[in-house]
Amino acid sequence: MPITNTSAAITPASQPLFMLKSQSIGWGQKTVLEALDLKIEEGEKVAVVGKSGAGKSTLIHTLYQQHPEKIAYCSQEYGLVPSLSVFHNIYMGQLDQHHFAYNLVNLLRPIKSQITKIQPLAETLGLQAHLFNPAERLSGGQQQRVALARTLFQNKDIFIGDEPISSVDEVQSEHILALIMSHHNTTILTLHNADLALRFCSRIIGIRNGKIELDCATQDLSASQLRSLYQD
Numbered sequence: 001m002p003i004t005n006t007s008a009a010i011t012p013a014s015q016p017l018f019m020l021k022s023q024s025i026g027w028g029q030k031t032v033l034e035a036l037d038l039k040i041e042e043g044e045k046v047a048v049v050g051k052s053g054a055g056k057s058t059l060i061h062t063l064y065q066q067h068p069e070k071i072a073y074c075s076q077e078y079g080l081v082p083s084l085s086v087f088h089n090i091y092m093g094q095l096d097q098h099h100f101a102y103n104l105v106n107l108l109r110p111i112k113s114q115i116t117k118i119q120p121l122a123e124t125l126g127l128q129a130h131l132f133n134p135a136e137r138l139s140g141g142q143q144q145r146v147a148l149a150r151t152l153f154q155n156k157d158i159f160i161g162d163e164p165i166s167s168v169d170e171v172q173s174e175h176i177l178a179l180i181m182s183h184h185n186t187t188i189l190t191l192h193n194a195d196l197a198l199r200f201c202s203r204i205i206g207i208r209n210g211k212i213e214l215d216c217a218t219q220d221l222s223a224s225q226l227r228s229l230y231q232d
């Protein structure tokens with residue numbers, strides 16, 4: 001007798017968290033990256049590197065779209081509400097977890113338990129002195145840290161960040177990358193700083209000339225391979 005339904009008997013091999021199969025990606029009619037084949041497993045720490053305009057943001061945005069509900073996504077545009085306080089901007093990371101009325105009360109008069117939750121995060125990111133200042137009064141680097149705090153406050157398993165440390169100094173960059181790594185199981189970042197990519201990530205994906213030119217474990221990567229990505 002033929003077996004018509006094998007799905008219950010056979011356990012399917014686990015799927016990669018992210019997968020692109022011969023997929024071309026871009027914006028509107030414009031193709032940025034062609035015929036991509038890519039798998040990213042749960043738990044990986046991936047850096048996407050390459051020259052400006054190579055297509056790094058395009059790639060990570062495409063990956064984000066595969067599981068938007070599971071991902072804390074930090075884009076290059078901070079998306080802050082300028083007139084609201086740092087506290088309120090960070091709180092927005094969990095806006096969808098509360099009732100409208102609760103959010104409204106917290107907007108008018110910050111709820112103590114929320115302050116208690118947000119304060120340590122603000123402190124870790126050097127924002128404690130500005131917690132109740134409007135975001136618009138902060139420097140660019142401080143605003144970037146507010147956007148990052150809001151993303152971390154989402155408490156998701158996966159972090160995708162587009163240059164999350166582009167406006168902060170070297171010491172802060174290391175601290176922030178360590179924080180991102182410790183808060184998320186799977187991390188995918190675009191980074192301009194190749195040294196930091198090598199130190200904090202276990203896999204490097206290099207983009208050049210509209211394709212993935214390099215995809216390897218950090219430990220197997222030579223400095224000259226990495227440099228070649230930045231040549232014309």
Ligand SMILES: Nc1ncnc2c1ncn2[C@@H]1O[C@H](COP(=O)(O)OP(=O)(O)OP(=O)(O)O)[C@@H](O)[C@H]1O
Nearest residue numbers: 027028032050051052053054055056057058059190
């Ligand atoms: N929202 C968008 N709409 C239309 N085209 C876009 C958009 N974002 C990026 N592009 C185009 O896609 C191409 C790749 O840009 P992308 O931002 O992915 O590069 P990148 O490697 O992230 O650059 P950078 O390091 O400067 O951020 C560029 O030609 C850019 O003009």
